[in-house]
Amino acid sequence: MQSEVREADASGDGQTAGTADGFDRRMLIDGRLVGAATTFPTLNPATGEVLGHAPDAGVEDAEAAIAAARRAFDTTTWATDTEFRLHCLDQLHRALLDNIEELRELTIAECGAARLLTNGPHVDDAVAIVRYYADLLRDYPMSEELGEMEIRGAKHRRWVEKEAAGVVAAIIAYNYPNQLALAKLSPALAAGCTVVLKGAPDTPLVTLAIGELIANHTDIPPGVVNVLSSSSAEVGPVLTTHSDVDMITFTGSTATGRRIMAAASATVKKVFLELGGKSAMVVLDDADLALPAMFSAFSMTSHAGQGCALTSRLLVPSARHDEMIELLAQGFGNISHGDPAHPHTYMGPLISEQQREKVHGMVQRAVEAGAKLVTGGHKIDPGFFYAPTVLTDVDPDSEIAQEEIFGPVLVVLRHEGDDDAVRIANNSIYGLAGAVYSKDEDRAVAVARRIRAGAFSVNGGRFFGMDTPFGGFKQSGIGREMGIAGLEEFLERKTFATVVP
Template sequence: MQQQDTAAVLAGEAQSTGGDIAQVGRRLLIDGRLVAADRRFPSINPASGVLLGYAPDAGVTEARAAIAAARRAFDTTAWPTDIELRIRCLGQLHQALLDHADELRELTIAEVGATRALTHGPQLDEPIAIVRYYADLLRTYPMTEDLGEAESRGMRHHRWVEKEAAGVVGAIIAYNYPNQLALAKLSPALAAGCTVVLKGAPDTPLVTLALGELIANHTDIPPGVVNVLSSSDPAVGEALTTSPDVDVITFTGSTATGRRIMAAASDTVKRVFLELGGKSAVILLDDADFTAASMFAAFSMVTHAGQGCALTSRLLVPKTKHDEIVELIAANFAKVRHGDPADPKTLMGPLISERQRDKVDGMVQRAIAAGATLVTGGKKVDPGFFYAPTLLTNVDPNSEIAQEEIFGPVLVVIAFDNDDDAVRIANNSIYGLAGAVFSRDQDRALAVARRIRTGSFSINGGNYFAPDCPFGGFKQSGVGREMGVAGLEEFLERKTFAVPVSEPMSGTAR
């Protein structure tokens, strides 16, 4: 472990609200060393629009050095085979995250725009639990599977399967939940015995670099096993994706970028694991508790200002109950307090950037021009990059606003005739990440849920997001799963062995 006052570093940067704070020491982690880069780029506090700090701007040279370090660590150290070392190091990382949670919390609020309440859930505390989950899973997960004996060509053969690390992992994450995304990739990859090059999102680099500092200063993870980069240069992601020394790419971000990554990785036929976009639907059946369901639909849509791939941004309602439900949603939106995310009373923070806010507003204005009705919202709120919770009705199910991911606090209402019609509309999407349904008849709700082509589904407000629950999508929402046992197995290869058994075959194979 390198000795450095990480708490002071994290706290100093987290408390800064502007100016040049490069002196606090944000650095890349490459081959066990915290290093600077020749260039740097700014990180902006989205709640104020004020400069928060600078991150080292890694280029292709740094990316190649990180890949080489990860390759060397995988090929020449005991990390891939020493399970006890991996359990111990994951435990150290978990403890370091707990010890520095307060500093990480302030930094996450400042850079990501996450509300304080969210950091006690999916923005920080729940991601920290992922590390503990995989450390514990590794103690019991079977790395071998005995297939018994079988007869072939007059001889008996004993067969078994061993599971081993897939190799060097390039992990590229999005800006919206950087702690969750980093730890949901890093933890199972390390548990499997892989080495990792983690690239933070350009909009939220400081949070991910802080994770690298904790690894360097507070764990015995060997040099090169984890490398952490920040960069504004797309060529860095391309270097990871195309390098023959990288065996696995895991990416969270837009479906458009995921398509490009999959294409670029095909030249080296590497394993690609993608967690992409969503346009999930929440269905209120005609016997639902509309008050409770409307509260779920409204407040989940403004969670992190709508910047969540699994959020239910389409609200499907019975035609006969349309106006009643729209009134309830509008009333709930009116209760949403947006503002300083550090204030415990704030319910909704800002969008990540002016660029993202312009994108959201552009989609809303085009929807209105195309015939949608604006019930509430539809406007920018300054200072910072806030956007008012927005409700649109009379939305064409095939329109841009109903088909494309918005990544903002915008909910569109679509009416349906019956259960079959609701299922048809919900499945009318290239995406298949998540969804929800409400009905007082749980069997009816479950029957509808089973017909929706998505990777996760909430019934009457049930929460499926936890370290032991696999998360991922159908269709163009992604390939593979994060978290749970399935998340570990994304980073494992299976090798089958067979040896002849000398004794004569008797009876059937065991």
């Protein structure tokens, strides 16, 4: 693997900020681990106490990171040396595995992720994404022959080559920082892009820890990966409008996604958006209610309901409504919540007091508007916990049934048959995911096909995985993450033709 980029080895001083809490981190810019002029605190959401501090990047830091990424893309062979990229992805995977327990503890502490669930997308599955894209790159065809065509008496050979999209600004949400960061970094690096990754201000340390591993344990060259943390409202606009950024990949709220899409339009950047959801679980009249009731309880309290694809609307046949409510009350009441570090805790806290206030405010307004509180609906102290909550007798057009809550709150809606269920499920600006339950699988699939959403679970089937494309319809986003489609988001296609002698 003789490559000029290997001569420009990523270097860092290998030191963290070294304060008493031991959780402070540094940013990665142009191959070096650096601080910023100021820092900002990050809290442990289970206690509300300060966990550590992160560098508070400003406009100059963002511009330096973009310049480094531009330089690495334009002046090195990173984008064209596939073997070297494979080598670096292998190193990154090994570094993550070697440090996975430290990463797990940090994720539990900063995100409030339950230890019980960190073997999934919070940590273990997230690390496996790097392995998936390294393996995919080994066999992925970067060119495609279209065959010969006769034009005006001459034969023309045509083919398509795929090349890296360029400099990528990757902006992630707080809820699954390892999964979101690695689901963007891994395919972007495999494709040959360079990246400026900005962690969420609520969970900066986890993302910065990945940057430290890259600096200290891989041969990824300076500028290829840059990792920022910031609480400033000025940094995001720099990443989304800068002329040296070719592509934006963003996971977060639909409101922010709209602003990013507008900002990117000035320079016509390529945009991937994975945004909000208000997904519906449809229970048909022949279904065994026990399974969707159990799935709803565990799904809506997983990571305290802070998941964009969770089925936060449960559509139940009117004739079976009371039976389902009884099962839900029992299921939600059995969810263990508390210290996320405890091995038997299932549900941890919300990320912040601000988020808890948002959730509680939506629940209170729903009750005031006539919704019935079945269970939950209150805060749990200390920390930022919220009781698992079920609401019924909800107006399908109301705020609680239309807006993303991002908390452990399930809204139950009645339907009068398959057509009515489809109508209610599609009554949303979102279209990220959904679920259908029926004893007749063909009937369930037929209903799922009529609902405008990017992924569907039928009778409990799991659609989320490293090899399955994930993304939404309507205002849930643009493009697909994960799988082959996730790699191709970071590639451009160039068509060639030559006259055959």
